[in-house]
Amino acid sequence: MWTIAGEGIHPTDRKSETSSIPISEIKPPAKVVIPLSQHIGAPCDPLVKIGDIVKKYQKVGEAKGVVSSPVHSSVSGKVVAIGRFPHPSGNQSNSIVIESDGKDEAIDSLKEHSDYSGLDPDVLKDIILGSGIVGMGGATFPTHVKLNPPKEKKITAVILNGAECEPFLTSDDRLMVEKSREVIEGLKIFMHIMGVREGYVGIENDKPGAIEAIKKSASGTNIKVISLAKKYPQGAEKQLIKSVTGKEVPSGGLPMDVGIVVQNVGTAAAVYNAVRYGIPLVDRIVTVTGNGINRRGNFRIPVGTLLEHVIAECGGLAGEPGKIIFGGPMMGIAQYSMLVPILKGTSGILVIPKGEVAFEDFRACIRCGRCVQACPIRLLPNMYSILCEAGKPKDAEEYHILDCIECGCCTYVCPSRRPIVQQIRYIKAEMRKAKSRVA
Amino acid sequence: MAEAAEQEEKKGRLEEPTPKLILTSSPHQLSQDSIERIMWTVVLALAPASLAGLYFFGWGALYVLIVSVCSTMAAEAIYQRLSGNSMTVTDGSAAVTGLLLGLTLPPGSPWWLCVVGGFFAIIICKQLYGGLGFNPFNPALMSRVFLLIAFPLQMTKWPVPRPFFSGMDASTGATPLGNLQVARLTGKGLGKAAELNIWDAFIGNIGGSIGEVSAIALLIGAACLLYKQYISWHIPVSMIGTVMIFSGIFWVIDPSKYANPVFHLFTGGLIIGAFFMATDMVTCPVTLKGQLLFGFGCGLITVIIRMWGGYPEGVSFAIVLMNIVSPMIDRYLRPVRYGSVKKVEGRR
Numbered sequence: 136m137w138t139i140a141g142e143g144i145h146p147t148d149r150k151s152e153t154s155s156i157p158i159s160e161i162k163p164p165a166k167v168v169i170p171l172s173q174h175i176g177a178p179c180d181p182l183v184k185i186g187d188i189v190k191k192y193q194k195v196g197e198a199k200g201v202v203s204s205p206v207h208s209s210v211s212g213k214v215v216a217i218g219r220f221p222h223p224s225g226n227q228s229n230s231i232v233i234e235s236d237g238k239d240e241a242i243d244s245l246k247e248h249s250d251y252s253g254l255d256p257d258v259l260k261d262i263i264l265g266s267g268i269v270g271m272g273g274a275t276f277p278t279h280v281k282l283n284p285p286k287e288k289k290i291t292a293v294i295l296n297g298a299e300c301e302p303f304l305t306s307d308d309r310l311m312v313e314k315s316r317e318v319i320e321g322l323k324i325f326m327h328i329m330g331v332r333e334g335y336v337g338i339e340n341d342k343p344g345a346i347e348a349i350k351k352s353a354s355g356t357n358i359k360v361i362s363l364a365k366k367y368p369q370g371a372e373k374q375l376i377k378s379v380t381g382k383e384v385p386s387g388g389l390p391m392d393v394g395i396v397v398q399n400v401g402t403a404a405a406v407y408n409a410v411r412y413g414i415p416l417v418d419r420i421v422t423v424t425g426n427g428i429n430r431r432g433n434f435r436i437p438v439g440t441l442l443e444h445v446i447a448e449c450g451g452l453a454g455e456p457g458k459i460i461f462g463g464p465m466m467g468i469a470q471y472s473m474l475v476p477i478l479k480g481t482s483g484i485l486v487i488p489k490g491e492v493a494f495e496d497f498r499a500c501i502r503c504g505r506c507v508q509a510c511p512i513r514l515l516p517n518m519y520s521i522l523c524e525a526g527k528p529k530d531a532e533e534y535h536i537l538d539c540i541e542c543g544c545c546t547y548v549c550p551s552r553r554p555i556v557q558q559i560r561y562i563k564a565e566m567r568k569a570k571s572r573v574a
Numbered sequence: 575m576a577e578a579a580e581q582e583e584k585k586g587r588l589e590e591p592t593p594k595l596i597l598t599s600s601p602h603q604l605s606q607d608s609i610e611r612i613m614w615t616v617v618l619a620l621a622p623a624s625l626a627g628l629y630f631f632g633w634g635a636l637y638v639l640i641v642s643v644c645s646t647m648a649a650e651a652i653y654q655r656l657s658g659n660s661m662t663v664t665d666g667s668a669a670v671t672g673l674l675l676g677l678t679l680p681p682g683s684p685w686w687l688c689v690v691g692g693f694f695a696i697i698i699c700k701q702l703y704g705g706l707g708f709n710p711f712n713p714a715l716m717s718r719v720f721l722l723i724a725f726p727l728q729m730t731k732w733p734v735p736r737p738f739f740s741g742m743d744a745s746t747g748a749t750p751l752g753n754l755q756v757a758r759l760t761g762k763g764l765g766k767a768a769e770l771n772i773w774d775a776f777i778g779n780i781g782g783s784i785g786e787v788s789a790i791a792l793l794i795g796a797a798c799l800l801y802k803q804y805i806s807w808h809i810p811v812s813m814i815g816t817v818m819i820f821s822g823i824f825w826v827i828d829p830s831k832y833a834n835p836v837f838h839l840f841t842g843g844l845i846i847g848a849f850f851m852a853t854d855m856v857t858c859p860v861t862l863k864g865q866l867l868f869g870f871g872c873g874l875i876t877v878i879i880r881m882w883g884g885y886p887e888g889v890s891f892a893i894v895l896m897n898i899v900s901p902m903i904d905r906y907l908r909p910v911r912y913g914s915v916k917k918v919e920g921r922r
Contacts, residue, residue, distance in 0.1 A: 499707035504860030543601035
């Protein structure tokens with residue numbers, strides 16, 4: 136079986152609660168809040184002003200800088216506010232608020248391409264940039280940048296990430312089951328752009344339906360569908376590369392250093408829609424789940440829809456909510472407001488009822504070594520935790536703390552409930568501060 | 575103006591904290607395992623060996639175990655009360671220490687021996703270092719070594735197993751390893767040790783500490799810990815393997831003088847030591863590679879003491895001695911981290 140050997144964890148996944156629920160639409164929101172920062176990199180500049188009438192798919196924020204990606208309106212209507220609004224990252228962010236006129240009128244200049252194979256890779260990259268496509272697995276790195284490695288890095292393969300190793304999430308699973316053709320066409324576009332003949336789709340074997348659908352759509356091509364043993368965090372880029380190809384990305388390096396580009400399956404489908412129909416990225420599939428919500432499921436939700444609207448459309452909260460998480464339980468971000476918008480990178484909304492959120496004081500490290508065995512990078516997380524507590528963050532550098540991918544496996548397994556990954560983030564922040572002081 | 579007012583109004587609404595949401599960092603899901611669960615599972619895993627001890631040694635074993643567990647738990651509670659630290663006596667770690675200590679004592683040991691051992695283990699070997707997680711040595715073993723050196727008479731008085739609570743008047747005899755040592759020191763080859771019935775040793779019908787005699791009972795408990803992944807195979811396999819290989823080499827060279835590896839496996843504290851003492855998570859290395867080396871060291875020292883030492887048995891000493899080097903093993907034997915094998919071209 137293909138998998139990362141000997142590392143990682145098997146958290147309780149609870150995917151079956153939503154994995155068989157087909158993707159459905161929710162009632163379109165009356166208002167969307169579209170942040171100008173929905174990607175890693177520089178935030179966009181607004182292209183509209185208060186009072187402007189916009190149409191669906193209209194570009195409302197222009198990419199600024201090399202690592203940036205434009206944003207588009209997901210509704211037709213009127214711009215009613217531009218300012219700082221709650222953002223799922225935990226801060227406030229410059230956002231454009233658009234009141235929907237309920238007509239969903241699209242712009243009429245959508246450029247269709249029935250056959251991409253004759254198109255120049257540069258043209259395709261421009262389409263992808265213009266469509267505001269970012270990594271939809273959650274990291275939201277602008278896709279066109281990833282498709283633009285330096286000349287000296289010879290790319291030999293593209294891997295589509297369908298691992299979806301986070302517990303609870305099933306949005307990629309449903310996408311692969313229901314839209315396998317779009318996913319495979321998207322992968323073909325990636326392969327065409329990169330000029331490679333090797334294409335892989337890595338899917339964990341708890342998604343037999345997705346594997347079957349993708350295999351069917353990929354038949355007759357040289358795309359290989361790899362069934363992976365279930366393990367968290369196999370969906371992390373470097374772990375997936377190891378599972379699929381056996382290669383290890385060098386420490387401090389990027390996938391392109393081993394000739395590989397990894398893209399999420401959702402990103403591939405978005406790229407297909409952008410190239411084939413000219414549709415920019417204005418909606419995405421989100422898994423809404425957890426014991427704190429009345430109706431669970433997988434929904435296609437316009438970017439900018441507020442959390443409170445989604446909750447209301449899903450039958451409201453079941454009892455008092457404890458935490459609401461954007462993303463999965465392992466790496467997702469707890470939300471502070473019901474008024475945060477769905478972003479391009481929001482793969483799931485997990486509502487945990489108050490009674491299920493446990494608070495426990497953490498205790499001394501008992502040196503059980505579980506974190507060491509769980510670490511997919513094979514680091515010594517116990518040492519970061521101990522050094523952090525001892526007030527010696529500097530010493531953590533010796534233990535290669537910068538290789539840590541913050542997957543949270545160490546914290547998950549710790550019987551002393553030590554907040555190891557938080558301590559790691561603290562040390563990294565301290566190191567950055569120290570560096571900027573020196574510079 | 576209207577827009578601005580509207581925005582102001584929205585701002586006000588945005589800051590309403592309704593409903594109150596809990597903000598903590600990921601991961602938002604944690605495993606069910608806790609210190610309590612691990613420690614009490616170890617207690618359960620020691621139950622078969624304890625019951626076997628009770629079966630073979632009767633009341634003399636029962637009260638040793640009870641007094642040992644009570645004294646470690648009492649010592650923990652008293653220390654924490656006096657020092658004003660938070661009470662952790664229910665976390666099971668003191669109970670594990672008490673039970674392990676009791677299991678390594680001779681059946682019928684005097685009550686004060688158990689109490690002295692229990693207090694020494696908890697106060698000197700654990701709490702004075704800072705409590706659970708900070709002790710460099712396995713408290714139960716450290717205490718046993720102390721008792722062995724300080725009270726050699728009481729610590730080597732071995733009752734002959736007399737199954738099923740047949741009274742307190744058990745006569746005393748030597749353990750198989752004791753017989754071997756006597757023969758070795760008097761130049762009589764294997765002597766009485768050659769008479770050992772391996773089956774008796776396997777089920778526990780031999781002289782020795784309460785918990786070390788029954789290999790089968792210990793292995794049942796060990797299987798449970800391995801299954802729950804509270805211990806890994808690395809230390810036991812490496813420790814037992816080392817003992818078997820080294821004793822095997824000498825046995826092949828001169829079987830009339832050296833006992834065979836199976837004898838070494840089933841007598842003394844090798845099995846309880848390898849599965850329950852050397853694997854003590856606080857005092858063994860955290861990395862699997864380190865654990866292999868640690869087990870090898872434990873096995874090697876055990877064989878050296880058994881073959882040439884002044885004590886018939888070396889498991890306790892071996893593990894405590896290897897505890898000393900655990901931190902060093904952790905420092906130098908790190909896992910090969912992901913991506914460290916190849917250098918990046920054009921980068922440094």
